[in-house]
Amino acid sequence: MTRTLWVLAVLLSHWRRHPMQFATLVIGLVSAIALWSGVQALNQQARASYDRAAAAFGGTRTATLVSRSGGTFPQQLFVDLRRAGWPVSPVLEGRIQIDGRSFRLLGIEPVTLPAEVGDTPAIGGDLQSFVMSPGETRVAPETLTELGASEGGSLQASNDMTLPPLRLAARLTPGVLVVDIGIAQQLLKMPGQVSRLLIGKSKGPRASLESVAGDRLRLIKPDAETDLERLTDSFHLNLTAFGLLSFFVGLFIVNSAIGLAFEQRLPMLRTLRACGVSSRQLNAVLLLELVFFALVAGLAGMVVGYLIAAALLPDVAASLRGLYGAQIPGQLSLRPQWWLAGLVISVLGALLAAAASLLKAGRLSVLAAAQPQAWHQAQRRWVMLQGMAALAVFTAALGLLWFGDSLLAGFALLAAILLGAALALPLLLELVLAGGERQARGALAAWFWADSRQQLSGLSLALMALLLALSVNVGVGTMVESFRQTFVSWLDGRLAADVYINAADDAQAKAITAWLRERRDVIAILPGGRAETQFAGAPLEIFGLPDRATYRDRWPLLRSAENSWARLRQGDAAFASEQLARRSKLSIGGAIEVPTPNGDWKIRIVGIYADYGNPNAQIAVNFDALTNHFPTIPRTRIGLRANQAAVPKLMSDLREKFGLDEHSLIDQATLKAESKRIFKRTFSVTAALNAFTLAVAGIALLTSLLTLGNSRLPQLAPLWAIGITRRQLAVIELLKTMSVALVTALLALPLGLLVAWCLIAIVNVKAFGWRLPFHVFPLQLAELLAVAMAASLVAAAIPVLKLARLQPAELIKVFADER
């Protein structure tokens, strides 16, 4: 044991004498773990929220009975089923407007609530006060804040009905109001109606479902994965991909630091062996040292990761809300598993990064002498091997492109392209530098290229990191910019009306419509409405389009049949959203059948439209046809076409006349600005992760150059001795670094565009169901190139300045016997 500690002390003494190298190692490990664990914290937080949502009162984790038509059904069925031995509990769900904002209202019956659902903390508290008059409205803390209310206060819905006093339920999903089912039936004006029946797990004799409910109800089995989990998989996969990228870039730094330390410690290791430390013991202590560093740096990385996650959480929550309607609490709560997983991944990452050095140490011969030429040849062999591996990975990528048909295959293709490019980089750089060497005129120029080639092996990992970070930046930047441009022009078409009104109820909508008809400044009144139904076992939204020129001229259709608008008017045709068409493999001329309160509705697809940002399947039908099939849908949405100059006056009159606030009355410009703001926020997480990754790559380059700088003296000292000044040497070193960085950055541009194509044509299509047009933005590419070169300049500047200020004595040492 004592011997082990002594050997450990000797190994550690190296780091004490090389603090910069130690800092590099720690920075590498911290960078690798920080973003990875931060992303995992965000994913964990989001998934816990989905679980909460799923567990709350009959989410997908509970077996349920629903109406075959997709609507509500009489409460009597609940009574009949209970009597027949079914452990069911009724739930009524609807939306309620409060201060112009829409909330999900859940009516539950706590006495019959199945134990496994009732056990959710959401119900908690005093059951009696929940069911007895005046009852309670249970809300999450976030909802209470959103409502601007306090516990005990009462709220008034837009239909003038008062909700029971508010009561906090800490673990309830945000955006949900939970009341007793009787109160919900009153508030939603659905007396005696039930949305679904939750089925408890208790076993016992029960009559068959058909004998009690006939064919009116349909059983939905519990699902291991929630709808939200399915929908948001791609978002989390995206975050994970960034975390992984940063993890590997961080490991590049660790690999570089450990590799260099190993080379520098070789004489020390040989001396230790010569002094009687066995190979096994030496390797065990090297491993111990590494694990110790990994644990300490991993812990530090996780603290940084926590801070990153806390900083990103508001944007991630906004993205998930904007893209999927998922509600994520704004406070980060971490489980012990997160800490444990972080430390394990830190140790595994460090072992992976140090594998080559540990293997070399394991095979270390006490007598091996330095063989620079052999080393150079080995390095060349290694570059060739990497080139061949790159070829194999590219072949695999082609296979994935050809045969892959899933989101995972899309991400695997991206990973293969990036990995292949990283592996091919040293070979490509070697070819470029060898070409330069052949063309070189003059001794110094020849040395410039030859020395750059020799330096390549030490820099290649950092350059790979730069290539990956930059190409991902280019790829994601191009995708986001393509999306932004498409989204903006799509918004222009989609937001056809100049003013949007959301009336409190049908009566108010009628009054508003009558009032608007009298106004000369109104060009057209466009009624709107939506209905919810099911298609292929998933929710389907049906959107009503009035037969007006406004829509016919401007509604953005991606593909359509001949006379599509005329066919829509007939009432048995629909436009399908792109994501529905892709998911259900629908094409023009295809047909779908959806349940309605008036029976099944067979609809032919006559057009496909883009519906960016909507996670749910949607079809657009003629508004009159919609109201015929769904007579009870609220007709509270109204769009207006008006003279532009008259819009402000029209809106102020509407506000004054009908008491409409900013939530129920909005003009096109404000709505567009709000949509663009949400879009920007949605991608702000991506932008932040992009910046982090590029920063880590910059650190990788800096640390590689710093560590390389120390071993460069024997190469530089002879030049200094023959009359090249230290300043000249510094300039040459700077030029060398900048030239390889420039070649790398130039290679990253086409690679980034390939990444963008993969994201747009494969990953986005599989993840979201929409395909964007591919654009190239030369200015953006130039900007990223400039950023990369600036990062390289900063990274190269420190070691170069160090070199310029190097004392001659340090250079003389190279020639001294003592060295």
Place this chain on the structure above:
Amino acid sequence: MTRDKEIVLSVRNLTKAYSAAGEKVSVLRGVNLIVAAGERVALTGESGSGKSTLLHLIAGLDRADGGDIDFAGTPMAGLNEAGLAALRRDRLGLVFQQFSLIPSLNVGDNLAFQSRIAGRNDVAWQTELAQRLGLAGLLDRYPEQLSGGQQQRVAIGRALAVKPLLLLADEPTGNLDETTADNVLALTRDLVARTGCSLLMVTHSNRLAATLDRHVNLSAGLIA
């Protein structure tokens, strides 16, 4: 000469060959050598004659192709890697031409290093060594802050701190000027006498070889 004393090292018919450019080169062709307890032997020979190879084989740093090496009655052929490491740690002292100090440890720690890992850390003896080697005022310095002669004295001190049975020195003065080499060797001889250990020293210098008890010459892979 060795008849009356205990034998520390016995080398019999030792052979070793290397492959170079596809050809087999025999470096040692049946070397025989005996070193008695307390005896100081100089091993000379031309460059490439196999002096260092012989020393490396005796130190257990490399394996012979044939023949036997017995160290203090223990056949080295029977020792595995860990056994050879233990032998170097506990019973041998090694000094190289290139000093082979640990650059990240100061002089004091370098001196004590081998005895610490051997579990025989004798502070009084180390202090005496430091004083005798003229290193007492340099204990906090690092190897890079020392001259060549000073570094070699630290290397000798480290090897002797463990009080080995045999000190193996491979051209210990090869990197030093004549005066410094003489001083270092004189110190080595004194300390070897003080500890009672044996010394087998590889040197190019017949002048330095003449200062030891016995002088053997390795030529064409054989000891004459």
